[in-house]
Amino acid sequence: MSKLNVYNTLTNKTEEFEPQNSPEVRMYVCGPTVYDDCHVGHARAYVSFDVIRRFLEYEGYRVKYVQNFTDIDDKTINRAKEEAVPFREIAERYTRRYFDVMDAIGVQRADLYPTVSGHVEEVIDHVQGLIEAGMAYQVEGDVYYRVKEFANYGCLSGQDIEEMLEGERVEPSAKKESPLDFALWKRSPEDEPGWESPWGRGRPGWHIECSVMGRTHLGDTIDIHGGGQDLIFPHHENEIAQTEGLTGSQFVKYWLHNGFVTIDDDKMSKSLGNFYTLEELYEQFSPAVIRYFILTRQYRNPIDFSFGRIEEAGRAYTRLKKFFVRLKRAEAKSCGPVKVQSDLPDNSEFREKFLAAMRADFNTARALGEISSWMKQWNETLESWRDRKQINRREQEAVTEARHLLDKFTSKVLGLELVDTSEAGSNNEEDLIELLIELRSQARENGDYERADEIRERLRGLGYELHDSSEGTRWELKNG
RNA sequence: GGAGGCGUAGCCAAGUCCGGUCAGGCAAGGGCCUGCAAAGCCCUCAUACGUCGGUUCAAAUCCGACCGCCUCCUCCA
Incomplete structure (x- = not known):
């Protein structure tokens, strides 16, 4: 210890x-x-x-x-x-x-x-x-x-x-x-x-x-x-x-x-009437986003609450979750004898820095910062692999380690779930979305972009976002 | 009045105990990708530390004074 x-x-x-x-x-x-x-x-x-x-x-x-x-x-x-x-x-x-x-x-x-x-x-x-x-x-x-x-x-x-x-x-x-x-x-x-x-x-x-x-x-x-x-x-x-x-x-x-939660730098209290119940907030934000927001400050400092700040935290949190998905996808690439001298991010260094932050009076703000710095290194690496079908053993081991670390620190220690939003939803729902995506892809192939965009827009209106990429179209729930 | 704490770039926020290399995020601008988007990724972005002195080769960090703000001293997480 x-x-x-x-x-x-x-x-x-x-x-x-x-x-x-x-x-x-x-x-x-x-x-x-x-x-x-x-x-x-x-x-x-x-x-x-x-x-x-x-x-x-x-x-x-x-x-x-x-x-x-x-x-x-x-x-x-x-x-x-x-x-x-x-x-x-x-x-x-x-x-x-x-x-x-x-x-x-x-x-x-x-x-x-x-x-x-x-x-x-x-x-x-x-x-x-x-x-x-x-x-x-x-x-x-x-x-x-x-x-x-x-x-x-x-x-x-x-x-x-x-x-x-x-x-x-x-x-x-x-x-x-x-x-x-x-x-x-x-x-x-x-x-x-x-x-x-x-x-x-x-x-x-x-x-x-x-x-x-x-x-x-x-x-x-x-x-x-x-x-x-x-x-x-x-x-x-x-x-x-x-x-x-x-x-x-x-x-x-x-x-x-x-420390306290303040609202516009005033103490939040019943007598001032400037408080939000969690139930109310959950209608607008996912509980996990509120949790992320709370963790962006060291626990002893006051934290000023506003909808804008929560939204900001939500964006940062979404980025983190997408990083996790990207790690998993990279991990799924097949392993082969690829000779690439890539500098891999230093997982051990990250591990120590994260732990050091937490050991300094549970400084979650700093710990999240360490995750971001390390994520940035990984993003560069993952981006450089984009056109590769295979990665070598060393690379794969590093990705697997990264995924484990991120999962352990984020879900287990910080209590922030990293669910893959594209995996959400019932099977039936997924099949229906896939069907629509297929129809849209056909329209795109035929050059009927008007129809393709309409499908995309209407799905967005229903809370589903489509992302086109060279590997096909993916979808995910908005605000996941 | 007493006690505790805070003041860091457009905004948020680490760092301050143990002085020396400007964490990180959001926003913004540029680029990659794309049929167009969205999302994502990359780059750029700050020689910033409330004020005034002092110590030091060197201070956001130590010392002194001051200014501003918050919390507690009453039920409150």
Whole structure:
């Protein structure tokens, strides 16, 4: 396993990645609150961590990947009230939709998807433990974390307790000992979901779930904990306090946070109304194109979203897919004793450069750049073979290697499929298109270009593009 | 106010930790191919790094000051 560098929010530094129990990696990513549809921001987060997970596995780590669903929270409860249905119905609906859109964009399933409602018992135990340790206190059915008891509070976000107390934004509460204290357990009103506990009927606070589920499924110390940058404070800060306040050992070794999606350089958010759900976007762009777009930026940097940018990414992605097809076609050329002293592209060099980019904090932008440079070399080579019917053994081996490399890095590591669009469609459909192409070819042979062009145009109108070449006419689906 | 980050060619974007050879993409122009197209491929395209100083043989990269922008400190990926 080669040296892998990751940027750790905890230290604000790039560090060498060394899991506690290599090659095992315990990874936890904060999942969505399932009360509404996913938007581009979610895609950015989960695609980023999906690639990180994929790359770690490529490097030989055995990753245990856990991602929660927050199913009990003000938002799911309110939504349930609005629709007058049980909260579980809301949670189930949006969990299903989450999977629909994330599966489509190539996010591999986590090993485990725990929910808060499935861990209430563990939450109660954890909170009880904190109370016994003097780190928490009960007030009228609520339980709060006593922030001043945790010396390291602020270590992740760089916040200083004193300064936060001076801040105007911290609202004092009559119940809390200190305005910084946060709820571990909340008393439930009669008409809201609740569980019996030593403090009466209530439900878990927001932050506690990740501490409990992380610990339950991955142990006291997690290797990687991920999430959006907005979660650094207070969510992740509180997770550290809650967990370490009880266990006394380091909760997370590497904190990784993805950057935001902005729209016209503004933060995308519900309050601004400038967001797109993935479902909406999929009507206009293929999920793979959106994934490609996301990967054109290193995951920690903000990425500005616009339809024009997505289209741009789509063009670059199409080029990549066509390159893959061209490699396959070249590979299919027969092998013969051709004596050609061609300089073949350096596959090994490319391989190392790609890996180096990924090892530099999962720099997918750079990795895609490396693919492009190498693709350019191959295109020149393939172009020079255009009129040759045969290629020699050495050349064929190089093409095969190139095809394998591209497939492995693009589909397996980056999660971008390289399907041959000309192979899409049902057999019946293919036969029909072939028939039309044949008719058009006859027209062309007879010099009836008017008719030939009409067929081409009408097929284009139906979403099929024809490409004439010396080897005949090929077709493919548009926007594949 | 506190914390984190950003400012690179028409646009997007790597590189900045470990100073020295201008990744890559998109757009644009030219060419090859083609009945014409489309697609594809090739070539051209930038002596670019917010500003001002400093260190150095050498700075996008290090140091200092300043300007502009974003995020977090409140639910948020």
